[in-house]
Amino acid sequence: MADFMADHLLHRLYRLQEKHRHIPFQLMVEVARESGLPVSQVAAVVNFYSFFYQQPVGRYHLLFSNCTSCGYQAGEVNLLALLRQQLSIVPGQTRTDGVVSVDETSCIGMCDHGPSMLVNGAPIVNLDEDRIRQLCGLIAAEQSLDRWPADWFRINNHIRKPGLLLNAPLQSGGSLSKALAGDAQRMLESIVQSGLRGRGGAGFATGKKWLFCREAEGDARYVVCNADEGEPGTFKDRVLLQCHADALFEGMTLCAYGIGAKKGFLYLRGEYRYLLGHLQTVLRRRYDSGLLGASILGQAGFSFDIELVVGAGAYICGEESALIESLEGKPGIPRIRPPFPVTHGYLGCPTVVNNVETFIAAAHIVQDGSDGFGAVGTEKSPGSKLLSVSGDCRTPGIYEYPYGASIQQVLDDCGATQVQAVQIGGPAGSLLAKKDFNRRISFEDVSTGGSFLIFGEYRDLLSINRNFARFFAHESCGFCTPCRVGTRLLENSIGKIADGRATWRDVDEIKQLSRIVSRYSHCGLGHTAANHILDSVRHFPGHIQNVLAQQAFTPAFDLDAALETARQLTQRDDADAHLE
Amino acid sequence: MTQLKDTIFIDGKAIGFTEGQTIMDAALSAQVYIPHLCHYPGLTPSGNCRLCVVEADGRMVAACTTAAREGQQVSNNTAELSAARKAITQMLFVEGNHICPSCEKSGNCKLQAMGYYLGMLEEHYPQFNPHRALDASHPDIFLDRGRCILCGLCVRSSHDVDKKNVFAIAGRGADARLIVNTVSGKLGDSNLDVGDLAANICPVGAIMFKEHGYVTPIGERIYDRQKISDVALNEHVLEQKGDKAR
Ligand SMILES: Cc1cc2nc3c(=O)[nH]c(=O)nc-3n(C[C@H](O)[C@H](O)[C@H](O)COP(=O)(O)O)c2cc1C
Ligand code: SF4
Ligand code: SF4
Ligand code: FES
Numbered sequence: 001m002a003d004f005m006a007d008h009l010l011h012r013l014y015r016l017q018e019k020h021r022h023i024p025f026q027l028m029v030e031v032a033r034e035s036g037l038p039v040s041q042v043a044a045v046v047n048f049y050s051f052f053y054q055q056p057v058g059r060y061h062l063l064f065s066n067c068t069s070c071g072y073q074a075g076e077v078n079l080l081a082l083l084r085q086q087l088s089i090v091p092g093q094t095r096t097d098g099v100v101s102v103d104e105t106s107c108i109g110m111c112d113h114g115p116s117m118l119v120n121g122a123p124i125v126n127l128d129e130d131r132i133r134q135l136c137g138l139i140a141a142e143q144s145l146d147r148w149p150a151d152w153f154r155i156n157n158h159i160r161k162p163g164l165l166l167n168a169p170l171q172s173g174g175s176l177s178k179a180l181a182g183d184a185q186r187m188l189e190s191i192v193q194s195g196l197r198g199r200g201g202a203g204f205a206t207g208k209k210w211l212f213c214r215e216a217e218g219d220a221r222y223v224v225c226n227a228d229e230g231e232p233g234t235f236k237d238r239v240l241l242q243c244h245a246d247a248l249f250e251g252m253t254l255c256a257y258g259i260g261a262k263k264g265f266l267y268l269r270g271e272y273r274y275l276l277g278h279l280q281t282v283l284r285r286r287y288d289s290g291l292l293g294a295s296i297l298g299q300a301g302f303s304f305d306i307e308l309v310v311g312a313g314a315y316i317c318g319e320e321s322a323l324i325e326s327l328e329g330k331p332g333i334p335r336i337r338p339p340f341p342v343t344h345g346y347l348g349c350p351t352v353v354n355n356v357e358t359f360i361a362a363a364h365i366v367q368d369g370s371d372g373f374g375a376v377g378t379e380k381s382p383g384s385k386l387l388s389v390s391g392d393c394r395t396p397g398i399y400e401y402p403y404g405a406s407i408q409q410v411l412d413d414c415g416a417t418q419v420q421a422v423q424i425g426g427p428a429g430s431l432l433a434k435k436d437f438n439r440r441i442s443f444e445d446v447s448t449g450g451s452f453l454i455f456g457e458y459r460d461l462l463s464i465n466r467n468f469a470r471f472f473a474h475e476s477c478g479f480c481t482p483c484r485v486g487t488r489l490l491e492n493s494i495g496k497i498a499d500g501r502a503t504w505r506d507v508d509e510i511k512q513l514s515r516i517v518s519r520y521s522h523c524g525l526g527h528t529a530a531n532h533i534l535d536s537v538r539h540f541p542g543h544i545q546n547v548l549a550q551q552a553f554t555p556a557f558d559l560d561a562a563l564e565t566a567r568q569l570t571q572r573d574d575a576d577a578h579l580e
Numbered sequence: 581m582t583q584l585k586d587t588i589f590i591d592g593k594a595i596g597f598t599e600g601q602t603i604m605d606a607a608l609s610a611q612v613y614i615p616h617l618c619h620y621p622g623l624t625p626s627g628n629c630r631l632c633v634v635e636a637d638g639r640m641v642a643a644c645t646t647a648a649r650e651g652q653q654v655s656n657n658t659a660e661l662s663a664a665r666k667a668i669t670q671m672l673f674v675e676g677n678h679i680c681p682s683c684e685k686s687g688n689c690k691l692q693a694m695g696y697y698l699g700m701l702e703e704h705y706p707q708f709n710p711h712r713a714l715d716a717s718h719p720d721i722f723l724d725r726g727r728c729i730l731c732g733l734c735v736r737s738s739h740d741v742d743k744k745n746v747f748a749i750a751g752r753g754a755d756a757r758l759i760v761n762t763v764s765g766k767l768g769d770s771n772l773d774v775g776d777l778a779a780n781i782c783p784v785g786a787i788m789f790k791e792h793g794y795v796t797p798i799g800e801r802i803y804d805r806q807k808i809s810d811v812a813l814n815e816h817v818l819e820q821k822g823d824k825a826r
Contacts, residue, residue: 025765029763038745047750478755480629481671482668484754520664522627
């Protein structure tokens with residue numbers, strides 16, 4: 001029984017990273033030799049994923065989330081600055097004694113737990129000044145992680161409002177035996193009938209996807225669950241993987257039955273590695289109960305295996321074709337589409353890729369019938385949606401609503417008052433102002449993969465834009481020009497605006513640049529990377545006006561900033577080391 | 581409007597195509613120029629530079645990777661597309677270290693020629709000034725990554741045509757770099773040969789021959805005499821390889 005692909009390139013590299021705290025070129029050469037891959041492929045993979053390093057990291061490697069909800073600036077104090085000061089360390093560099101290193105990482109999906117970080121890969125949540133000081137003490141004493149306070153590592157599910165899916169737990173094997181009693185075609189039809197659409201963001205009709213895959217030509221077919229959940233502000237898949245993994249695997253098995261697949265993968269984001277043990281336990285239980293493996297539920301000829309593959313820090317691997325590349329042991333560079341994965345997916349074979357929530361919804365539909373599902377939601381968006389609500393509200397957590405719920409209702413339910421703006425669908429989604437709070441969560445109005453970020457009135461929206469711009473520049477895969485270069489330029493331009501060094505010309509300029517990045521890029525990351533900027537310009541023009549310099553032109557080159565290297569070298573930051 | 585079978589329309593002009601051709605293939609066969617840098621006829625298209633993006637039936641698509649479809653309406657020569665292409669070219673300039681006045685490739689460089697073609701008069705965006713390693717370990721060929729535009733033409737040529745797999749692109753986002761597939765990471769340890777397609781296809785001055793300088797004087801080079809929009813209509817890897825069979 002193989003539930004964990006031990007020899008997957010990402011896993012081999014992970015083990016080396018654990019052991020040596022970095023992967024020097026020599027080791028890449030060895031891995032290449034052992035696995036029969038070109039050195040360049042191994043090197044490209046090491047270079048691509050954030051969690052592989054070519055210089056040694058510290059024995060305590062701290063990755064602070066920089067998400068607006070679970071990041072170091074989510075509260076009032078900049079906790080990274082505190083950490084930096086307490087540990088006498090420069091982010092991105094390992095302290096010379098080799099004990100500790102600190103860096104930033106994109107959202108780690110702990111947005112309902114306040115400021116959070118990964119310590120040697122394990123999430124620590126609810127950080128505040130106190131905890132940071134204690135943590136620095138533990139590191140100074142070189143206390144091993146298993147002796148750190150256990151409650152720092154405790155992750156809650158925070159299910160605040162259960163609905164259609166969360167209220168009705170599935171019986172293990174229930175929907176599967178129902179499906180096996182009829183033929184695969186019938187089951188597929190019920191998914192089509194239900195009108196289920198993908199929960200990962202794009203909203204493609206799930207039944208249709210499964211049918212296409214079944215009909216596509218190929219020697220083998222694959223089922224892939226996208227548990228990459230990288231969109232900042234999203235954590236509902238984390239909770240589903242924790243509480244409803246069995247239903248998820250059941251959904252994947254139903255899909256396998258429907259399309260005729262013998263093999264499936266669950267691609268788990270590296271940030272959720274701590275869930276691996278739990279997922280393996282659930283998988284083993286299903287194997288033991290005859291719900292996976294050969295002759296499932298006694299049906300001769302129906303076999304299906306699921307393997308787990310863990311990513312290594314790359315938001316782009318949530319894009320389905322990049323995910324497949326990653327599954328194949330390559331950098332996560334999105335493929336040319338068409339052909340789509342349903343016809344040319346894993347190893348070129350027909351592949352269904354669905355979000356965690358989509359598979360679980362499918363299992364519900366098969367168990368309870370498509371009518372009940374369609375009775376909830378709107379005409380074009382049947383069913384319910386799990387929202388990951390976080391930011392400035394009293395009770396962040398998971399809220400399940402029938403499609404069609406208004407933004408205001410969500411805000412009321414989570415105790416958000418004095419709200420300035422909400423960002424729905426993560427940085428790639430839409431930034432909405434008060435006048436839009438009557439709009440509805442649905443594919444036809446405001447669509448979301450699940451991220452619902454709330455920004456109170458005191459927040460500086462430009463710093464949010466800056467945060468998002470940085471996220472995209474960091475996560476761009478680098479394949480295509482407009483996104484590779486453009487996201488960097490956007491980051492610089494929004495910085496110039498936020499710093500009060502910009503004029504109206506820069507605003508025109510950033511609008512044009514945004515248009516190029518969103519229209520000319522190769523994949524969805526680039527297509528959506530400038531949305532937040534255009535939304536800000538459109539809905540919050542006052543914020544930008546207020547900080548514009550009252551002159552016709554200011555140079556892009558910041559003389560004072562250019563002296564930063566010199567300041568660092570001379571370890572000075574006094575007034576005389578600055579220009580003004 | 582009656583739709584002709586196997587015909588697409590580029591800026592209103594009817595162009596025939598055969599099954600399996602991309603918009604780029606169809607355009608080039610009909611001697612219609614769509615700007616491109618990362619595409620070279622005869623190699624598998626990649627779609628990374630985005631110069632060739634056109635509007636096809638209302639959608640923005642890369643002409644080099646998008647199949648031609650019956651009756652497709654393609655806009656190629658529009659003010660918006662030209663402005664965007666110029667901006668993308670400027671991005672490629674500021675991202676690397678392009679030292680045109682002192683570059684031996686000057687006049688034969690496609691990036692420069694694209695700049696001329698699109699009327700680019702300035703770089704517009706702030707320079708990135710990246711630190712990118714130079715590799716002079718090969719006896720005949722040097723690699724200046726500072727001038728690389730990450731088009732991947734050498735990667736595909738070496739893998740698909742030369743069958744040597746000498747190059748790859750590694751690193752994410754702005755850290756993307758050309759790497760060499762040897763146990764030292766050095767070009768000198770590869771079996772790259774001056775006759776290889778990969779050694780000859782670089783559109784810019786990133787892969788250059790040593791001890792060859794200014795054989796053709798500046799002013800008499802390819803793009804000093806012709807526009808890229810004319811030169812690009814008659815390119816094919818078979819000719820690059822010196823194969824006259826085609
Ligand atoms: C940049 C980018 C990141 C994405 N990240 C995710 C993700 O983390 N999880 C997910 O389910 N879908 C993600 N998607 C969407 C997937 O490409 C794909 O549409 C989805 O997995 C299909 O499943 P669904 O139909 O069940 O939603 C992402 C798309 C893009 C362009
Ligand atoms: S849009 Fe960005 S993430 Fe997508 S292929 Fe281009 S560089 Fe990569
Ligand atoms: S070296 Fe030349 S051919 Fe190779 S990727 Fe760079 S620019 Fe393209
Ligand atoms: S030529 Fe088509 S994207 Fe480069």
